[in-house]
Amino acid sequence: TTPPTLNRHQSEVTVDRPKTPSPRRDPPPRPQSVGRKYVLLHQDPLPTAATWIGQKPNDTLTWNGAELPFCYSPEFDYPDVLAYRDQHVCMPSFNIIGTLKGGxxxxYTYMQNHPAVYSPFKKELCWFRFVRIPGSDVADPDMLRRRLPLIPRANEHGITGLGCPFYLADYGVSELVKEIFPRLRLIVMLRNPIDRLYSMFNMRVRYTDDGFTGREKFEDFVRCQRGSHGNVMCTSDHEGTRDFIYESMYVLHFRRWIRDFPLSPQWIIIDSAEFYADEEQTMRKxxxxxxxxxFDFPNGSFRPINADPQKAHHIMDPKLRGLLDEFxxxxxxxxxxxxxxDFGWHDTDRLNARRFPFNELFHEDGTPSNATYTLRDDPSIEDARFYRPPAFGVRPKAKKPKPRN
Ligand SMILES: Nc1ncnc2c1ncn2[C@@H]1O[C@H](COP(=O)(O)OS(=O)(=O)O)[C@@H](OP(=O)(O)O)[C@H]1O
Structure with missing residues (x-):
C-alpha cells in the first residue's frame, strides 16, 4: 500500500488500506488472568505477561536467542485519534506513571539502554495532563503521535514506552489511559513517602520554580504547604501548586486508578528501595x-539520575520526621x-503507642474533609511562620543580566 500523506494541519488523515480483517472490529482475545493480583517485583516466579505486549508478526525476530516482542501498531487496536502514518508509529507499551522522585x-533511562526499546522524543511526554486544557496548543492530539518513535516497517520488533510520573496523583488520567491505551503497562515506583516528599521539596528549592525562592525551610513548607493557616499538612484541594504532601499518600491514588485498572499483571509495582539497592536485578525483572x-548492562550503567547534589542543604528535624511518620x-x-x-516505611512500634486521628482528614474517596488537625499539639513546633507559595503559574521575575563593562 502507498503510505498515507500527512498534512500537519489536518486533524484526521485518511488512509487507503486493502480490505483485510480489521483487528479493531475483531480484536484478538484478551489473555486470561495469570492468577496473581498484580506484579510486585519481589514476587518469584514472575507472572508471564509477554503476550500482552503486542501482536505477533508472522515472521519472528530474535535477539540473543530470544524472540523479541512486537511494536504496537495503530492498526492493532487503538482508536482513530492515534491511527495515522499507517504502521509506522510505535505506540507505547508501558508508562512509568509514578511516583515523582521515586527513581x-x-x-526510564536504564530501560532505554535495551536494544529492543525505542526511545521517544523525551521521558515526560505527559500528554494526558494537557489534553484537556481548552484553547491550548498542547491539546493537539498530534502532540503525542508526533513524538513517538517512528519505526521502519521492516524493523517493528521492539517496544517503546513513556515516563510521566505525575499521572499517579493526577485526577482523570486513568479514564483517558483506559480509553486510548487500554493495555498499557503501568509501572509505579513507590518510595518512602517522607523521603519522596523531602526529595520533591529539595528539587523545587534547587530549581526555584513553582514559586519557590530557594530559601524555604522544610519545616515551614510542611507546616503549611498551601497556606492553610497552621493546619498540619495543609492538604490539597487539588488546585494551584501541586500538593507534594498529598502526592505521597499513595493509597488514595491507587484507589482512583484501580477503578479503571484493577490490580492485575498490567501493573508493575516496584519498591524504590529495592531498586536503589540492586538496579540490575530490578531491571532484569x-x-x-x-x-x-x-540484557547485560555495561559497567557503570547505573548512575543515579536526578540525584540531589546537596543532600545536606537542609537537614530534616527528626521530630518533624516523626510527625510525618505519624501522618x-x-x-x-x-x-x-x-x-x-509491607514496604516497611514506618516505625510502627512507636506509632502504635501514639495515634492521631488523621483518617478524619479525608473521606473514603480521598477528598479532604473539613476536619483539621493543628500542629499546636506538638510542642516541638511553636514559632509557626507560614510559607505561602504564590498561585500556580506565577513565577519569580527573571533577573536581568548585569551589563558587562
Ligand atoms: N539508582 C539509584 N540509586 C539511588 N537513588 C536513586 C537512583 N536513581 C534515582 N535515585 C534517586 O531518585 C530520586 C529521583 O527520582 P525521579 O527520577 O523519579 O525524580 S523525578 O520525579 O523524575 O524528578 C533522587 O532522590 P534524591 O537524591 O533524594 O532527590 C535520586 O537520587
Missing part, C-alpha cells in the same frame, strides 16, 4: 515482565493491605 528517571530478552503511617498501612505487601 523514575533512572528507571522489568525486562522479563515486558517480554524483552535479558503517613495510616495511609501506608492501607496501601500495604491493598497491595498485600
Amino acid at each position: 523514575t528517571s533512572s528507571m 522489568v525486562f522479563a515482565h515486558l517480554g524483552l530478552p535479558p 503517613y503511617a495510616p495511609y501506608s498501612e492501607q496501601l500495604y493491605d491493598l497491595l498485600d505487601y
Whole structure:
C-alpha cells in the first residue's frame, strides 16, 4: 500500500488500506488472568505477561536467542485519534506513571539502554495532563503521535514506552489511559513517602520554580504547604501548586486508578528501595515482565539520575520526621493491605503507642474533609511562620543580566 500523506494541519488523515480483517472490529482475545493480583517485583516466579505486549508478526525476530516482542501498531487496536502514518508509529507499551522522585528517571533511562526499546522524543511526554486544557496548543492530539518513535516497517520488533510520573496523583488520567491505551503497562515506583516528599521539596528549592525562592525551610513548607493557616499538612484541594504532601499518600491514588485498572499483571509495582539497592536485578525483572530478552548492562550503567547534589542543604528535624511518620503511617498501612505487601516505611512500634486521628482528614474517596488537625499539639513546633507559595503559574521575575563593562 502507498503510505498515507500527512498534512500537519489536518486533524484526521485518511488512509487507503486493502480490505483485510480489521483487528479493531475483531480484536484478538484478551489473555486470561495469570492468577496473581498484580506484579510486585519481589514476587518469584514472575507472572508471564509477554503476550500482552503486542501482536505477533508472522515472521519472528530474535535477539540473543530470544524472540523479541512486537511494536504496537495503530492498526492493532487503538482508536482513530492515534491511527495515522499507517504502521509506522510505535505506540507505547508501558508508562512509568509514578511516583515523582521515586527513581523514575533512572528507571526510564536504564530501560532505554535495551536494544529492543525505542526511545521517544523525551521521558515526560505527559500528554494526558494537557489534553484537556481548552484553547491550548498542547491539546493537539498530534502532540503525542508526533513524538513517538517512528519505526521502519521492516524493523517493528521492539517496544517503546513513556515516563510521566505525575499521572499517579493526577485526577482523570486513568479514564483517558483506559480509553486510548487500554493495555498499557503501568509501572509505579513507590518510595518512602517522607523521603519522596523531602526529595520533591529539595528539587523545587534547587530549581526555584513553582514559586519557590530557594530559601524555604522544610519545616515551614510542611507546616503549611498551601497556606492553610497552621493546619498540619495543609492538604490539597487539588488546585494551584501541586500538593507534594498529598502526592505521597499513595493509597488514595491507587484507589482512583484501580477503578479503571484493577490490580492485575498490567501493573508493575516496584519498591524504590529495592531498586536503589540492586538496579540490575530490578531491571532484569522489568525486562522479563515486558517480554524483552535479558540484557547485560555495561559497567557503570547505573548512575543515579536526578540525584540531589546537596543532600545536606537542609537537614530534616527528626521530630518533624516523626510527625510525618505519624501522618503517613495510616495511609501506608492501607496501601500495604491493598497491595498485600509491607514496604516497611514506618516505625510502627512507636506509632502504635501514639495515634492521631488523621483518617478524619479525608473521606473514603480521598477528598479532604473539613476536619483539621493543628500542629499546636506538638510542642516541638511553636514559632509557626507560614510559607505561602504564590498561585500556580506565577513565577519569580527573571533577573536581568548585569551589563558587562
Ligand atoms: N539508582 C539509584 N540509586 C539511588 N537513588 C536513586 C537512583 N536513581 C534515582 N535515585 C534517586 O531518585 C530520586 C529521583 O527520582 P525521579 O527520577 O523519579 O525524580 S523525578 O520525579 O523524575 O524528578 C533522587 O532522590 P534524591 O537524591 O533524594 O532527590 C535520586 O537520587
